[in-house]
Amino acid sequence: MIDPSLIVDLLSKNVLETGNPLGVSNEKINNWWKETKIKSRGEWLFFTGMLYQLTPYIESLVSYLEKFENSKIQSILKFARYFRFLAFPTLKLVTPKRSVEESNEILKNIYSLLDSSVEVFYIPELDTYNGILLYDYGDDESFATHAKFVVKKLKEANIKKIVTADPHTTYALKVLYPKFTDADFEVRSYLELINPKKVSKNGEFVIHDPCYYGRYLEISDLVREKLKKTGINYKDVRYSKKLTNCCGGPIEALTPKISKAVAELRAKELGNSKILTMCPICLANLRRVNVDAIDISLVLCNESGRAE
Amino acid sequence: MVVDLLKNISKCSFCGFCEISCPTRFLAKRNYTPRGRINSIIVFVDLEAKGESLKSEEMLKGIFTCLGCGACKIHCPAGVDIPEAVRSFKAKLNKNSRKVIE
Incomplete structure (x- = not known):
């Protein structure tokens, strides 16, 4: 096992300083919307919570963590945040391009399904990491701080209804944010709102x-x-x-x-x-x-x- | 935090109905199952109240390998919110270790 305090500490510092668990700005990983006709106004704000965008990079990272799990080399993680400027470009280099493209494709499809069912809109600047890993690993203080930051941004933009892309973000926004902050948004998973048409899929x-x-x-x-x-x-x-x-x-x-x-x-x-x-x-x-x-x-x- | 945690886990009668549902039970060690994790928490809190400490590597592994999936919760006849107990204990451990670092 990797020492939990090393992972929690790294995650917490990255999220609180950059808003992202990898320690990079969201603009570097959030690109799916650039080739999509998105609306900037509507009833439901599409909020991805960055999980689909992050997963390809996390998977690459995990394949390396697996190599030094249980070894003493893991203590280098203590210094990882000082090399943040090197970490993401390296991670980007070793992450399969097709994984990133697939994540983008998934988000485009979700937006498209929503667009044909409800009045959905997307504002990239409002889309932020949901903070769920901090909560899962028991760093309540950092989770609360990050959740308050996210909620403040959404409230300032006068957001009332949010539609999410994945279960972790849905749970965070619907159940956890009201417990840790003054959030009172109406939150739904995209699977609750879409009205999919007949499709031809074999098997x-x-x-x-x-x-x-x-x-x-x-x-x-x-x-x-x-x-x-x-x-x-x-x-x-x-x-x-x-x-x-x-x-x-x-x-x-x-x-x-x-x-x-x-x-x-x-x-x-x-x-x-x-x-x-x-x-x-x-x-x-x-x-x-x-x-x-x-x-x-x-x-x-x-x-x-x-x-x- | 400790009071809420104890209120929750004090209902545990160690019947073991939760064990079968836990995805990490295959590790075949008591501290990698819901009942074992609850036991670790009780022993830790009990010893802490006496001014002693039980922060062994094995105990930490047992607690931090909990997936938080909630499969055990629906099997508990006493209604212990096991995933929340383990998660809030992680929060307590994190808080303790930060104090040591500071």
């Missing part, structure tokens, strides 16, 4: 429910209703919905080996079919054990890649 998919959607927010049945509308064939495994099992992702930065072993257990439960995921962390961690997984947004859109 059968197996659903992997993320813990936050299955147990914490209980929207698994709603997701299945949307899938039925599109005519996509899907199958549930024994441990799904409220009884879903974790992909192992939440501890990948602390103990990549145990995280991978948890993913292997989940992969066995899911079987050899094509797996549908709804969370960037689940998608990446299940792929670490060679699961044939795809994000649900890529399936809900037509072959053209866009919602009609």
